[in-house]
Amino acid sequence: EFNEENNSLKKILDGLTVGPDIMVKDLDLTEDLELIIILSNAGEIDLRKGVTFRIRIVVNGQKTSEFDHFIQEALKANFGNHYLIDPPYQVVITGISKVKISISPKLPSDDIRLENNVLERTFIIFPFRIGPHGREEFPFSFFAPQPRGKGQIEKVKTEARWEGASSSLQLSFKKSGTFKGIPTLSGKSPLKVEIPIPFEEVQNENVWSVLVTNLIDKKVEGHLIIQHP
Numbered sequence: 001e002f003n004e005e006n007n008s009l010k011k012i013l014d015g016l017t018v019g020p021d022i023m024v025k026d027l028d029l030t031e032d033l034e035l036i037i038i039l040s041n042a043g044e045i046d047l048r049k050g051v052t053f054r055i056r057i058v059v060n061g062q063k064t065s066e067f068d069h070f071i072q073e074a075l076k077a078n079f080g081n082h083y084l085i086d087p088p089y090q091v092v093i094t095g096i097s098k099v100k101i102s103i104s105p106k107l108p109s110d111d112i113r114l115e116n117n118v119l120e121r122t123f124i125i126f127p128f129r130i131g132p133h134g135r136e137e138f139p140f141s142f143f144a145p146q147p148r149g150k151g152q153i154e155k156v157k158t159e160a161r162w163e164g165a166s167s168s169l170q171l172s173f174k175k176s177g178t179f180k181g182i183p184t185l186s187g188k189s190p191l192k193v194e195i196p197i198p199f200e201e202v203q204n205e206n207v208w209s210v211l212v213t214n215l216i217d218k219k220v221e222g223h224l225i226i227q228h229p
Helices: 002-016
Strands: 022-029 035-041 052-059 062-070 083-085 096-105 118-130 135-142 153-162 169-175 185-187 191-198 206-214 220-228
Touching: 022 096, 022 118, 035 052, 035 096, 118 135, 118 206, 135 220, 153 169, 153 206, 169 191, 185 191, 206 220
Parallel strands: none
Antiparallel strands: 022 035, 035 083, 052 062, 052 096, 096 118, 118 220, 135 206, 153 191, 153 220, 169 185, 169 206
């Protein structure tokens, strides 16, 4: 009997864990390097539009923005869509910026798991000016001391943006002490590549480099944006 009661209670408690589960899925930058926050719903139930969330932005340890956001479209269950938020006061990202985004629902039933409501990423913005058929190397380093699980893969996002519709650049990624860059991607602006790094490599503070190669006969100016954990 006791076991049956326990099982019933467990079912009730489990039942309460069904609902929308809103998370900070990603961060991006506009053309003017202003922050965009991307939310998604990991839960099993859609989040209706009209819900209010409090959003806080901290850059390099300083609170730069805190505001209430009224959700203007439904967030579909099981990562069914992405929802973009432009902060009401623009947050421009420059140099090396450690960005921390926290979100919290006004009503607890609008977000059943709060563990995934914070996202921390570091942006590194390199302006570049590369001569005809030139190449430039941009070194950076990072490590993640907290293991998130065995076999965890961290991703470094790299994006080059530049002026000129006809210009083509090439991006390569390499670890210091190695000669070969991997993987290599070429094309027109914006050029984006995600590099998976096994967690074992992230735990040691290695120096990595992004190589930007100009494939045309004219000078190219733009920005290299690196985003890492």
